Amino acid sequence: MVEYNPMELMICCAARMLENGRTVAVGTGAPCAAAMLAQRTAAPDLVICFEAGGVAPQLPTMPISVGDSRTFYRAAMATSMADVMETCQRGMMDYTFLGGAQIDPFGNLNSTFLGKDYKKPKVRLPGSGGANDLASFCWRILVVTNHDKRRFVEKLDFLTTPGYLTGPGAREAAGLSPGTGPYRVITDLAIMGYHEETKRMEVLSLHPGITMEQVQANTGFTIAGREPLLTTAPPSEMELRILREEVDPLRYIIGRA
Amino acid sequence: MTTPLSQGAGPLYADPSANRAREFFRNKPRALIDKTMSVKDAVARFVQDGDYLAVGGFGGDRLSVAVCHEIVRQKKQNLTLAGHTATHDFQILCAGNLTNRGKLIARVDVAYIVGLEARGLSPHARRVMESGEVESTEWSNYSLAVRFKAAAMGLPFLPMRSMLGTDTFRKSAAKEIVCPFTGDKLLAVPAIYPDVGVIHVHEADRFGNCRLRGTSVADPDLARASKKLIVTCERLIPSDVIRQDPTLTVIPFFCVDAVCEVPFGSYPGNMPYEYFSDEDHLRHWLKVEADPAEYQKFIDQYIFGVGDFNEYLQLCGGLPRLQKLRQEEFLLHRGR
Numbered sequence: 001m002v003e004y005n006p007m008e009l010m011i012c013c014a015a016r017m018l019e020n021g022r023t024v025a026v027g028t029g030a031p032c033a034a035a036m037l038a039q040r041t042a043a044p045d046l047v048i049c050f051e052a053g054g055v056a057p058q059l060p061t062m063p064i065s066v067g068d069s070r071t072f073y074r075a076a077m078a079t080s081m082a083d084v085m086e087t088c089q090r091g092m093m094d095y096t097f098l099g100g101a102q103i104d105p106f107g108n109l110n111s112t113f114l115g116k117d118y119k120k121p122k123v124r125l126p127g128s129g130g131a132n133d134l135a136s137f138c139w140r141i142l143v144v145t146n147h148d149k150r151r152f153v154e155k156l157d158f159l160t161t162p163g164y165l166t167g168p169g170a171r172e173a174a175g176l177s178p179g180t181g182p183y184r185v186i187t188d189l190a191i192m193g194y195h196e197e198t199k200r201m202e203v204l205s206l207h208p209g210i211t212m213e214q215v216q217a218n219t220g221f222t223i224a225g226r227e228p229l230l231t232t233a234p235p236s237e238m239e240l241r242i243l244r245e246e247v248d249p250l251r252y253i254i255g256r257a
Numbered sequence: 258m259t260t261p262l263s264q265g266a267g268p269l270y271a272d273p274s275a276n277r278a279r280e281f282f283r284n285k286p287r288a289l290i291d292k293t294m295s296v297k298d299a300v301a302r303f304v305q306d307g308d309y310l311a312v313g314g315f316g317g318d319r320l321s322v323a324v325c326h327e328i329v330r331q332k333k334q335n336l337t338l339a340g341h342t343a344t345h346d347f348q349i350l351c352a353g354n355l356t357n358r359g360k361l362i363a364r365v366d367v368a369y370i371v372g373l374e375a376r377g378l379s380p381h382a383r384r385v386m387e388s389g390e391v392e393s394t395e396w397s398n399y400s401l402a403v404r405f406k407a408a409a410m411g412l413p414f415l416p417m418r419s420m421l422g423t424d425t426f427r428k429s430a431a432k433e434i435v436c437p438f439t440g441d442k443l444l445a446v447p448a449i450y451p452d453v454g455v456i457h458v459h460e461a462d463r464f465g466n467c468r469l470r471g472t473s474v475a476d477p478d479l480a481r482a483s484k485k486l487i488v489t490c491e492r493l494i495p496s497d498v499i500r501q502d503p504t505l506t507v508i509p510f511f512c513v514d515a516v517c518e519v520p521f522g523s524y525p526g527n528m529p530y531e532y533f534s535d536e537d538h539l540r541h542w543l544k545v546e547a548d549p550a551e552y553q554k555f556i557d558q559y560i561f562g563v564g565d566f567n568e569y570l571q572l573c574g575g576l577p578r579l580q581k582l583r584q585e586e587f588l589l590h591r592g593r
Contacts, residue, residue, distance in 0.1 A: 028375045051398060052315040052342070053472030060588060064536065065374050067315025067342070069529040069586060072472055078529075080473045081315075081342075082406060085399040089418055108423075112395065118428065124386035126372035128425050129342070133399035136419035159424040174422025175433065175442030252375075 107163025316344030454483030465513025
């Protein structure tokens with residue numbers, strides 16, 4: 001049994017979801033580490049895209065910015081933001097990885113501000129960036145985040161980025177592309193999906209040693225499990241070796257756990 | 258139609274009229290004249306108080322840092338900013354707010370501000386935005402790119418398909434429309450014709466023909482959308498070289514008003530194929546911002562205390578530091 005920390009497990013879970021030959025739009029941090037790990041394990045032909053214009057790079061080392069030169073190192077193309085976003089808008093981006101300060105039961109995200117008054121925020125956050133666009137355009141939205149009550153809330157302070165909005169049919173009614181939406185949420189406790197009919201978040205798989213009670217205690221809304229509830233496979237020795245030696249040798253991301 | 262059409266409640270900061278933009282562009286000089294000048298002169302001539310300002314690159318990547326510093330140094334006031342992937346640029350410009358030098362930024366079209374991506378949030382930029390002294394409207398990165406694109410096309414708006422259904426839309430100045438062909442609900446975003454655009458490129462000739470390498474972000478559209486455009490370049494090159502391979506020109510000379518040669522002009526940000534970002538300096542900048550008094554001292558020394566960008570580079574370690582960042586860009590430190 002190999003030792004691993006929660007961040008290493010989250011990155012491995014995220015990497016396993018990316019299939020070979022698929023396209024994924026990522027930011028920096030854990031999502032980028034997951035894409036790099038996937039490219040070095042089961043998905044060597046994973047097409048990684050960055051919103052600043054990097055298309056299909058072979059990442060030598062972790063980018064610091066979504067637009068730095070690492071994001072188009074040995075890439076197929078260095079293009080514009082509009083070109084990447086329009087590739088997504090055309091329906092050619094399978095996955096995107098997002099995060100946020102708050103997430104609600106329908107997978108909507110807040111990265112704009114915390115507090116009650118938009119004009120006088122308690123904490124001003126960056127805003128949408130490219131998140132709203134990617135969540136509107138890509139087929140499947142993946143979220144990687146730590147699991148705590150302040151983050152998993154019944155009601156967001158501000159709905160920056162669309163999940164299922166108010167529930168079934170709401171995305172389509174708003175004018176968003178049919179068939180798109182939240183897919184998985186990967187945390188340090190569990191892997192969540194969304195109920196087919198209600199579109200509310202539900203637990204699919206508990207990480208080793210974690211109980212449903214722990215997940216509920218760290219979630220600010222009622223959350224159920226989908227039967228049969230699975231147990232997440234721990235990172236393999238090979239995944240950990242590649243993650244530690246090739247993907248993040250300086251422990252920028254995996255050192256945060 | 259299942260639901261009625263709605264519109265964002267946010268204010269519109271830039272005039273989307275294509276006809277009024279055409280009147281401006283009608284009189285924009287087209288002559289093939291030498292536009293080289295100092296950054297100081299370019300900012301004094303082409304950036305006016307109250308202007309709508311748009312800065313190219315992606316945050317700190319291929320950013321015209323020298324022009325951002327100079328705008329702060331000349332204490333420009335009451336600007337509206339396109340907060341398109343604004344990271345270190347926003348951080349620099351915030352030095353003109355809440356530092357007893359008036360109010361540099363008055364309004365922001367926000368897509369991304371305050372943060373420096375994985376490096377964290379800027380404490381001073383947060384103070385500025387949380388004070389309530391800056392008005393804002395919410396957008397997304399792509400919607401601002403499309404707003405520049407609409408202007409570059411000479412149109413008043415373009416349709417797109419994000420922001421729908423969210424608070425980002427409700428705090429924007431966008432409007433829902435119905436596609437006249439399919440009946441689909443779409444988002445209409447208004448063109449931005451910035452009063453002044455600022456872009457850093459790899460190479461330019463003295464007339465303003467520009468070449469850039471790596472990702473272009475939104476800069477070719479931003480260059481065409483801007484009423485006035487300041488270009489800084491790593492290197493001036495002969496116009497003959499431009500004409501030998503015009504396929505490489507991404508911005509034509511008639512869009513450009515000023516050409517300033519600023520070697521290492523994206524420092525401390527990354528310039529693709531030239532030098533990597535100086536993470537130590539950026540970390541230091543973020544750290545001193547935590548204490549307002551320390552921050553005042555820092556900007557007094559690094560921005561107001563220097564005459565030009567070259568003096569800033571010297572203060573940050575000069576050529577030895579830049580040499581190290583060039584090695585990092587080419588991954589030489591990893592044995593490649």
